[in-house]
Amino acid sequence: MKIHTYEKLWLGAAMVLIVALIATITYGAVGLGISMVDDEEETIDPDALDEDDRFNDPRVEHVGENEYEAYVVARTFMYQPDPIEVPANSEVTFYVTSTDVIHSFSVVGTNINTMVIPGEVSSMTAEFDEPGEYGVVCNEYCGSGHHTMEGQLHVVPEDEFDMTELEVEGDDEVAEDDEVTLNVSVENGMLDDLETTIEAEIGEETFEEDVTVEGDSTYETTITVDAADLGEGDHDWSVTVDDYEDSGTVTVVDDLEDDGGDDDE
Numbered sequence: 536m537k538i539h540t541y542e543k544l545w546l547g548a549a550m551v552l553i554v555a556l557i558a559t560i561t562y563g564a565v566g567l568g569i570s571m572v573d574d575e576e577e578t579i580d581p582d583a584l585d586e587d588d589r590f591n592d593p594r595v596e597h598v599g600e601n602e603y604e605a606y607v608v609a610r611t612f613m614y615q616p617d618p619i620e621v622p623a624n625s626e627v628t629f630y631v632t633s634t635d636v637i638h639s640f641s642v643v644g645t646n647i648n649t650m651v652i653p654g655e656v657s658s659m660t661a662e663f664d665e666p667g668e669y670g671v672v673c674n675e676y677c678g679s680g681h682h683t684m685e686g687q688l689h690v691v692p693e694d695e696f697d698m699t700e701l702e703v704e705g706d707d708e709v710a711e712d713d714e715v716t717l718n719v720s721v722e723n724g725m726l727d728d729l730e731t732t733i734e735a736e737i738g739e740e741t742f743e744e745d746v747t748v749e750g751d752s753t754y755e756t757t758i759t760v761d762a763a764d765l766g767e768g769d770h771d772w773s774v775t776v777d778d779y780e781d782s783g784t785v786t787v788v789d790d791l792e793d794d795g796g797d798d799d800e
């Protein structure tokens with residue numbers, strides 16, 4: 536059978552188009568790593584996120600060298616935490632869930648984009664090589680404040696990133712024959728040890744302590760000074776660890792009013 540040359544050409548072109556069509560669809564479905572929000576995994580109770588270890592405290596966790604996990608909660612009309620802060624040169628796996636209605640979690644300018652469904656946990660992993668600031672927007676209509684629903688993702692330079700938290704508790708009022716006490720806790724959320732110095736000032740008195748806070752743990756210490764050394768009146772105190780500071784004022788009084796059931800009666 537003789538086939539005309541033009542007919543052969545058109546047949547060939549049609550074949551190429553068919554193959555290209557199938558290849559494009561296959562690539563779109565498989566090659567881009569796009570997947571459905573996994574409905575095979577266990578569901579989560581959207582009304583009881585505060586009882587779930589992952590989502591009761593939305594946060595970023597350090598899970599390996601340059602590896603982080605971000606637990607994000609979407610609700611009308613915000614994201615928690617906000618901003619989400621991760622270091623550059625890291626691989627971050629986001630776990631996102633919703634506590635009320637369907638939202639989305641879309642990081643502008645990246646290919647991070649997922650639907651967020653109450654009861655399901657959406658997860659995706661992304662690499663961040665360079666520092667930058669990204670907006671996070673919701674692109675599922677979720678109610679009257681939908682257009683205001685936005686968050687921030689900050690990729691900070693590696694050497695500026697830490698997961699240190701400083702907390703100080705001190706009395707407001709102390710009797711002159713008692714001690715002024717500051718309870719200091721330094722939390723290190725990174726897996727590596729944190730070597731730092733706790734510096735404190737109470738009135739004119741200064742304190743300094745070099746500490747090593749082990750990875751993923753909290754160091755606690757107590758700083759005391761005799762109230763008599765400070766004398767009656769108001770005294771400012773401050774505690775500094777790296778870039779973090781907490782401060783307050785303590786009042787030394789002649790005698791504590793018997794209002795808090797204090798120990799010196």
Ligand SMILES: [Cu+2]
Pocket residue numbers: 612637638639673674675676677678681684
């Ligand atoms: Cu929304």
